[in-house]
Amino acid sequence: MTKRLFDEDVYLRTCKAHIIETTENAVVLDQTIFFPVGGGQSADFGYIDGIPVTDVKEKNGVIYHYMDSFPTTKEVTLIIDWDKRLDGMQQHCGEHILSGIIKEAYDGNNKGFHIGKDFITIDIDTKIDQEMLIHIEDLANDVIYQNIELKFDYVDDDTEFDFPVRKDVTVDENIRIVTIPNVDCVACCGTHPHRTGEVGIIKLYKVEKNKGLSRIFFKCGQRALLDLRRKTDIVKTLNQEFSSDDTSILERFYAEKEKNEQLKKSYIELNRKLIDQTIEEQLKKEKAYQLLIFDYLPSQDMNYVIKKVSEVMNTVLLVYSKSEFKVMLSHDGSFDVKCNEIFKEIKNYGGKGGGSQKVAQGIFESNESGMIFVDYIVGVLND
């Protein structure tokens, strides 16, 4: 058995220990401050005599510290990555607070917990809406403000078990009951702060439906602070760009959006006039087909060109857009031209595309190759 110093003093960041065994890739010590992965909490990282510990696991009461190389002396110095430990403790204790509150206020049970790289989630077996989310957030942070002391009880006998646990538990070995008085009570082996105030803040972000459960996304403590810092920077930059402040930024954003839409509309109208002009200039009525080349023709206006030309004449139309590197060949079906057959050659010209007998389209990576393919089509149409 490895002596679990983190159970006695969760704030211990460094200690001495003795190596009692080394396996192929792990070290066993007489005592440790490294928490092994389990109970929804990841393992502590850190160093043993300056050598990184990459994982920590427990098997039958023995804790294995996984390392790429081993210390040379029997007595070693352990240091844990405190930021990671504190983060785990804050998210984990936040989960206890939320679970207790949701059980009490909405009779919802915590059916799953995950500490992700970014968000932390809990899955609740009752419907949680936006209004409830705000209510839960208020209640959870109130538990932090009250700075309630957590209680830890060790139980190894079923007969003496008298705890109002939120999740049923079988006492078949020495288990630990973690109680936040008037908030939550559950069996848990993880690392916890002594008081709820140490969680700092619990920020709920959103709730999503997930396999019949409500998945709540949240962040506690330092994670929430870093998130707030990042978002404050974003808002600050936006305020500088919009010459606004926090109270007027949304209004400014919507005004800019409206302005943008108006601009887009006038731009499309203007560009259509330019397209009309190009069509008029380039149409050669005596020819059996029409080749139109546009310096600027957005993809969505290709059909506009077909429609415009069809108002003037019925023809085989070959359109090329220099702005999109796009080529299109079309007619109304009354010509003996198989557009898809012609476009079968496109891959030999470095392009991609295809279509039907009446219309085919393709795209290139440069105007150079696009225009060579246009010349090829012209050759076919001239035959």
Ligand SMILES: [Zn+2]
């Ligand atoms: Zn816990």
